[in-house]
Amino acid sequence: TENSEPGASSEALGVLRRVFGYDAFRGEQEEIIEHVVAGGDALVLMPTGGGKSLCYQIPALVRPGVGVVVSPLIALMQDQVDALRALGVRAGFLNSTQDLDERRMVEAEFLAGELDVLYLAPERLRLESTMSLLDRGKVSVFAIDEAHCVAQWGHDFRPDYLTLSALHERWPDVPRIALTATATEATRKEIAARLQLGDARHFVASFDRPNIQYRIVPKNDPKKQLLELIHGEHAGDAGVVYCLSRKSVEDVADFLVAHGVAALPYHAGLDARVRAANQARFLREDGVVMVATIAFGMGIDKPDVRFVAHLDLPKSVEGYYQETGRAGRDGLPSTAWLAYGLQDVVQQRKMIDGSEGDDAHRRRLTAHLDAMLALCEAVECRRARLLAYFGQRLPEPCGNCDTCLTPPVTWDGTIAAQKFLSAVYRLARERRQKFGAGQIIDILLGKRTAKVIQHDHDQLTVFGIGTELGAAEWRAVVRQLLALGLLAVEGEYGTLVLTEASGEVLGRRRDVLLRREPEKPSRARSAPGK
Ligand code: ADP
Ligand code: ZN
Numbered sequence: 001t002e003n004s005e006p007g008a009s010s011e012a013l014g015v016l017r018r019v020f021g022y023d024a025f026r027g028e029q030e031e032i033i034e035h036v037v038a039g040g041d042a043l044v045l046m047p048t049g050g051g052k053s054l055c056y057q058i059p060a061l062v063r064p065g066v067g068v069v070v071s072p073l074i075a076l077m078q079d080q081v082d083a084l085r086a087l088g089v090r091a092g093f094l095n096s097t098q099d100l101d102e103r104r105m106v107e108a109e110f111l112a113g114e115l116d117v118l119y120l121a122p123e124r125l126r127l128e129s130t131m132s133l134l135d136r137g138k139v140s141v142f143a144i145d146e147a148h149c150v151a152q153w154g155h156d157f158r159p160d161y162l163t164l165s166a167l168h169e170r171w172p173d174v175p176r177i178a179l180t181a182t183a184t185e186a187t188r189k190e191i192a193a194r195l196q197l198g199d200a201r202h203f204v205a206s207f208d209r210p211n212i213q214y215r216i217v218p219k220n221d222p223k224k225q226l227l228e229l230i231h232g233e234h235a236g237d238a239g240v241v242y243c244l245s246r247k248s249v250e251d252v253a254d255f256l257v258a259h260g261v262a263a264l265p266y267h268a269g270l271d272a273r274v275r276a277a278n279q280a281r282f283l284r285e286d287g288v289v290m291v292a293t294i295a296f297g298m299g300i301d302k303p304d305v306r307f308v309a310h311l312d313l314p315k316s317v318e319g320y321y322q323e324t325g326r327a328g329r330d331g332l333p334s335t336a337w338l339a340y341g342l343q344d345v346v347q348q349r350k351m352i353d354g355s356e357g358d359d360a361h362r363r364r365l366t367a368h369l370d371a372m373l374a375l376c377e378a379v380e381c382r383r384a385r386l387l388a389y390f391g392q393r394l395p396e397p398c399g400n401c402d403t404c405l406t407p408p409v410t411w412d413g414t415i416a417a418q419k420f421l422s423a424v425y426r427l428a429r430e431r432r433q434k435f436g437a438g439q440i441i442d443i444l445l446g447k448r449t450a451k452v453i454q455h456d457h458d459q460l461t462v463f464g465i466g467t468e469l470g471a472a473e474w475r476a477v478v479r480q481l482l483a484l485g486l487l488a489v490e491g492e493y494g495t496l497v498l499t500e501a502s503g504e505v506l507g508r509r510r511d512v513l514l515r516r517e518p519e520k521p522s523r524a525r526s527a528p529g530k
Contacts, residue, residue, distance in 0.1 A: 041200035056143030065140030219341035237306035316368035349489035413514035
């Protein structure tokens with residue numbers, strides 16, 4: 001099945017031009033489409049905006065029968081179907097938002113061969129009724145969108161996706177194309193295994209988004225820092241600001257509005273109508289800043305988003321890549337900006353400790369967070385780091401990220417690390433106590449706060465031994481020790497404990513190189529292209 005039947009490619013090209021109105025294929029689209037049209041299975045990794053949809057829509061139109069697209073993005077199905085219909089493609093969807101009559105109608109169209117493309121929510125495939133429906137019609141191709149959802153190792157696992165292995169068992173002759181915008185080597189292997197894509201050809205596009213300038217800055221006054229970014233470099237630009245909680249979404253949106261920025265909130269707690277209206281304004285008006293939880297953005301195709309800002313640490317590099325990838329889909333210079341601080345690390349570790357699920361689940365979450373922290377603390381090219389995470393190599397430093405533009409200054413933090421870790425050790429050893437970073441820093445700085453007096457912590461030998469650094473510098477040390485795995489956070493109060501590796505530092509068998517915090521949050525340079 002390696003070579004397509006003669007004419008397949010020109011037929012695909014004809015559809016591209018006639019139906020979609022584009023002149024030429026992009027990147028590997030043509031090869032992928034030819035391969036699938038000829039009946040081959042494919043696993044496609046392509047960044048957001050790369051043009052994945054055509055890779056299954058065109059085979060669906062060229063091959064006889066109905067292309068079935070499995071997608072978890074139920075909220076977008078109506079829009080996707082409307083967009084296809086506007087092009088004259090006969091499209092429909094089946095998901096839980098429909099009433100019985102609507103579903104019956106779509107089913108009838110499917111059986112009558114009156115559809116080219118049928119979108120299907122994954123949970124429908126758990127139902128034997130759906131399976132037998134597919135049996136009675138003719139399926140031309142199965143497309144599995146957001147295929148990383150099948151991988152437990154990934155960052156967005158959805159149990160319903162596990163049922164998708166049944167597609168191959170029940171319809172071995174129907175080609176399948178699995179698509180995703182994020183997958184590490186491990187996730188890719190898991191996708192192939194779980195979907196039984198052993199014979200699939202892999203198409204892996206470059207994940208580099210050269211027009212996006214990546215910047216990660218220490219968080220000190222996040223709202224003010226964000227405002228500086230917007231006023232200084234992105235005044236009047238469309239942007240997305242991601243926050244972890246609904247409350248901070250509201251808070252930040254209010255703050256921006258009060259400072260003259262056209263900002264709107266978006267989170268799952270808002271009324272559906274408000275959400276839809278805000279999304280519509282973001283898409284249609286110029287220069288709207290959407291302040292949102294990560295509920296926002298999946299499948300949103302707005303080409304001129306000039307910046308994506310994170311005020312809280314993403315839970316994984318995959319999430320970070322996906323969210324920042326919403327910037328600059330038009331290829332013009334854009335900014336991905338993240339402010340991150342010690343509190344982020346403490347909070348996320350606590351969330352992992354308190355999360356439901358088994359140890360294996362917590363280990364996965366921890367591994368994802370550790371990778372994200374390593375990216376934040378990277379001293380070399382951010383883009384190279386990011387791509388390396390997805391198994392791709394950048395031949396040389398990019399010249400368009402904060403660490404390339406302003407190489408971080410490092411310093412020998414071995415002694416500082418020893419002091420901090422000794423304080424943790426003394427508290428545990430002599431007092432059977434555990435504390436958070438704030439108390440330990442107060443001890444090192446020799447501050448006689450009420451809490452220090454109350455616990456007699458001014459009697460510890462480590463009291464006042466760390467006055468060579470300020471509190472902010474100590475927090476940066478702690479943050480980096482956490483990222484390096486030389487210190488760990490525990491329990492609901494975010495207390496600090498030593499790790500196995502801490503011993504190497506305390507025993508002077510390991511030096512600790514730390515990055516110096518810039519005096520002011522790094523402004524790499526004025527926005528590129530402006
Ligand atoms: P993805 O699903 O990979 O994020 P899409 O399929 O939504 O990307 O495509 C991104 C944008 O690029 C869409 O607006 C799409 O119409 C456009 N596009 C895709 N392929 C082509 C092409 N060959 N020529 C021109 N535009 C294209
Ligand atoms: Zn770089």
